[in-house]
Amino acid sequence: MKDYEVIIGLEVHAELSTNTKIYCNCSTSFGADPNTHCCPICTGMPGTLPVLNEKVVEYAVKAGLATNCEISRFSKQDRKNYFYPDLPKAYQISQYDLPLCLGGHLDINVNGNKKTIGITRIHIEEDAGKLIHDAYTGDTLVDMNRCAVPLIEIVSEPDIRNADEAVAYMQTLKSILEYLEVCDCKMQEGSLRCDVNLSVRPVGQKEFGTRTETKNLNSFRAIHNLIEFETKRQIEVLENGGVIHQETIRWDDAKGIGYAMRSKEDAQDYRYFPEPDLAPIVLSDEYINDMKNSLPEMPHLKKERYIKEFGLPEYDAEILTASKYTANFFEKTNAICNNPKAVSNWIMGDFAKMLNEKELEINESKVTEENLACLISLIDKGTISSKIAKQIFEEMFETGENAKDIVEKKGLVQISDEGAIKEIVQRVVEANPQSVADYKAGKDRAIGFMVGQIMKETKGKANPQIVNKLLLEIINK
Amino acid sequence: MSVSKEDVKHIANLSKLNLTDEELDKYTTDLSNIVDFANELSNINVDGVKPTAHILDIKNVFRKDEVDASYDREEILKNAPSKDAGCISVPKVVE
Numbered sequence: 001m002k003d004y005e006v007i008i009g010l011e012v013h014a015e016l017s018t019n020t021k022i023y024c025n026c027s028t029s030f031g032a033d034p035n036t037h038c039c040p041i042c043t044g045m046p047g048t049l050p051v052l053n054e055k056v057v058e059y060a061v062k063a064g065l066a067t068n069c070e071i072s073r074f075s076k077q078d079r080k081n082y083f084y085p086d087l088p089k090a091y092q093i094s095q096y097d098l099p100l101c102l103g104g105h106l107d108i109n110v111n112g113n114k115k116t117i118g119i120t121r122i123h124i125e126e127d128a129g130k131l132i133h134d135a136y137t138g139d140t141l142v143d144m145n146r147c148a149v150p151l152i153e154i155v156s157e158p159d160i161r162n163a164d165e166a167v168a169y170m171q172t173l174k175s176i177l178e179y180l181e182v183c184d185c186k187m188q189e190g191s192l193r194c195d196v197n198l199s200v201r202p203v204g205q206k207e208f209g210t211r212t213e214t215k216n217l218n219s220f221r222a223i224h225n226l227i228e229f230e231t232k233r234q235i236e237v238l239e240n241g242g243v244i245h246q247e248t249i250r251w252d253d254a255k256g257i258g259y260a261m262r263s264k265e266d267a268q269d270y271r272y273f274p275e276p277d278l279a280p281i282v283l284s285d286e287y288i289n290d291m292k293n294s295l296p297e298m299p300h301l302k303k304e305r306y307i308k309e310f311g312l313p314e315y316d317a318e319i320l321t322a323s324k325y326t327a328n329f330f331e332k333t334n335a336i337c338n339n340p341k342a343v344s345n346w347i348m349g350d351f352a353k354m355l356n357e358k359e360l361e362i363n364e365s366k367v368t369e370e371n372l373a374c375l376i377s378l379i380d381k382g383t384i385s386s387k388i389a390k391q392i393f394e395e396m397f398e399t400g401e402n403a404k405d406i407v408e409k410k411g412l413v414q415i416s417d418e419g420a421i422k423e424i425v426q427r428v429v430e431a432n433p434q435s436v437a438d439y440k441a442g443k444d445r446a447i448g449f450m451v452g453q454i455m456k457e458t459k460g461k462a463n464p465q466i467v468n469k470l471l472l473e474i475i476n477k
Numbered sequence: 478m479s480v481s482k483e484d485v486k487h488i489a490n491l492s493k494l495n496l497t498d499e500e501l502d503k504y505t506t507d508l509s510n511i512v513d514f515a516n517e518l519s520n521i522n523v524d525g526v527k528p529t530a531h532i533l534d535i536k537n538v539f540r541k542d543e544v545d546a547s548y549d550r551e552e553i554l555k556n557a558p559s560k561d562a563g564c565i566s567v568p569k570v571v572e
Contacts, residue, residue, distance in 0.1 A: 018542050025545035034563040038553045054539035076530040083493050085567045098530070131570060134561065141564035144553070269491060279538040280530045 002239075003203040006231050007211070008160035008196060012173060013151050014183040015127060015191040016059045022126050022150035023050030023093070023278075030189055034132075034143035042148040044089030050277055052077075056150045057100070057281060059182035060124045061291045063152055064101030066176050066298060067119050071288050075100045077124070077275040085142050086128040094153075096272040099123035100281065106176075107300075108168040109318075117169050118157030127151050152182075158197070158208070163227035167220050170194060171322070178324040179296055193218045196226060199244070200234045209234070210244040214251050214258065222253045229258055302327055310340035319348055325363040329372075336373035339380060346372060350390060354397050366400030367393075375403035383407065385414050387460050416463040418470065421454075424462070425470045428453045436475055447471065478509040479516065 021028055024041035041048045064071050078096035101122035108115050127149040132141040154173065160166050174192060177183040185192045199211035212230060217223045226249075234244055249258040297305070299321045306317035320330045326347060334343045347362070351372075355362060375393060378384045384392065384407055392406050407413060415421055428450055429436060438446035454467050485505050489496050496504065550563055559566040 019544050020542050025540070025543065026547045027544045033550075035550045035553055035565075036563075037547050038550075039548050043553060051538060051540045053542050055542040057539070074530075081491075083491065085565075085570055132564065133569075134566070137561065137566070138569055139559075139561065139566045140568070140570045141561060141566055143564050269487075271491075274530060276532070279533075279535045282536040 004200045004231075004235050004238075005203050006161055006227075007158045007199050007201065007208055008162075008166055008227065009158040010154075010156045010160065010166060010169060011195040011197070012154040012156075012170070013127075013193050013195075014063075014154065014177055014185070016056055016150040016152060016182055017184050017191075018053055018055045018059070018150055020053055021148040022053050022056050022124070023148055026148075028149045030186075030191075032145055034141075035145060037145040038147070043144050044087075044147075050093065052278060052281070053150060056124055057283075058291065059150075059180070060100045060122060060152045061283070061288065062180050062295060063154070063177065063182055064104065064122050065288075065292055065295060066180055067101075067104040067106055067122070067154070067173075069101035069104030069119060069122060071283060071291075072098060072100055072102060072281075073283055074098065075281040075283075077278045077281075078272050079275050080125075081271045084128075085140060086131050086147075088129070088144060088147060092126055092128065093275055093278070094125035095123035106169065106172055108165065108172045110164050110168045115159075115165065117159045117165075120155040120157055122152050122154050125151050125153060162231075163224040166196070166227055167224050170220060170223060175299055175323055179298060181296075187218045187220075190216075190218055194223055196223065196230070198227065198230050198234070200231060200238065209238075210246050212244065212247055212249050212260075214249040217251060219253070222251060225253070225256055226251045226258060229256065233258070299327075306340075310334070310344075312340055312344055316341075316344045316348065320344060323362070325361055329362045329369055332369040333373045333376075336370060337376045337380070339376055342376045342379070343372070346376065346393070350393055351397075354394075365397065367396050368400075371396055371400075371403055378403060378407065382416060382463065383413055385460065385462075385464060387464075388412050388414065391460075412461060414463050415458055415461050416466060418466060421458075421462050421466055422470050422474075424454055424457050425467065425474055428457065429471070429474050439475060478505065479512045480505055480509040484508075 015028075018028060020026060021037075021042050024039050026037045026039050026042055028037070041050055061071055075095065075098045077093050079091040080094045080096070081091045083090050099121045103121075104119035106117050106119060108117055127146050129142055129144040129147040132143060134141050156169065160169060174185045174187075177192070178185050183191060187193065194217050196214045196217060197211045198214070199209035201207070201209040212234070214226050214230065217226060229251075230249060237244055245260070248261040250261050251258045302321040303314075303317045306312050306320060307314060310317075312320070319326070321327045330340075330343055330347055333347075334340050337343065351362070351365075351367065355365060375389055375396065379386055379389050392403055392412065395401060395406050396403060432450060432453065435446040435450050439450075450471060451464070451467055454462060454471070455464075482501060482505050485496070485501055485508060488508075489501075489504075554560050554563075554565060557565040
């Protein structure tokens, strides 16, 4: 078998978190009753006049600046014509030859290696409605609430070479959009989704192979699995002497299989023309500079600050700043308990593990910044041992209860009273003469056994430093 | 003719229209006439004229991002020939 190179370009659609739709004052909020966020403009009634939402321009320009794009001083909107029940006007207002942002790039990190992915363009457009299949009647039901919700489409250069790079690119983009607060990036609600264009070619061949397109992937896992599947499929077709057709693949995530939907020859003919109802967008240098100055601290700069300001290792800083929510959680917690490394260890360790298991984001957890700070302070003050702290944290995570309350309720305060500990140590030493003899014969492990017995007697609450000190004192007496 | 029968078939297909043979002939002639008429614009000398993005001399017509009441659902669905469960009902769309 020949060696093949995989060529991938992504088209990412991000729903902008504006209050209203792109051309009318209807609400964009998710999950409303069908067809209750609609008006004559967004349902395409004849004779209506769309007016562009100023926030849409602002958010798209911010996304462009944050991905190193050139912002167009002159831009216009166009009609993209196609016939489908989710599109009441039978055209989508989009941008064709003069998009708002052009020619940017993103740096991604794939398993420790840096790579730059080019961004061809970012343009603004409107979303389509939602089609619901009615299993009872067999008809299709049209909900137009999502019609004309503002989107930006971010088109990458064909610089991506495998599934890991594609996922890293999406994660980086998601993080940036979250930091900018221009998209809530809830992939399960479809506010961030991705079309994958993929082709393969034998290594050394100059021309690209024929590509297929898979639309609307809305999880990192789906993107990863589709790319692995489609790469393998295309190579197999070519190896068996077949040809790849330019077509749309529908990805069945549950089954892990892609199906060819239709040839694109026809569908490609969108008959774009300039939108006569909307005025051109002309942006001044002053406007663009204002936008530039209003950008929040971006993840790569935040990372450098964490290393300098908090003395954190680069690895910690990278993970903490990968998501806005994690970074905010870290900063808020540390502002209360002032122990950056401890906060970082908790967020990257037990906390992250539990969040992963429950598939939650840090801001969706019951654990608040105040609670984690309180737990860390209890350890720092010696009120509880770090072993007990893990146990308390599990309960905080399950119930959202305050660390202090759990400690009091369960009587988990660390025993640091030497008198009380000494008594137990004495008892354990007397009950284990063999271990004492072993220790004296040079077997250090015997100490560990006795410490374990003491901790067991105190249910893990004895201060380990004091236990060690007293145990050695008593044995060596 | 500047528009061929094949062109008309393609456009009809994109528009989801079924045309009879007589209609096909008629539209091929009609559309050719329209395109020929529009093509006369190509004879105009446009040296030094900037590309037109909009016929009016306007730019940056924006609105504030403030929510206003939407229409009642009954009002929005009033013209739909068929509705069900608060939605417009259409023949099954095959994916």
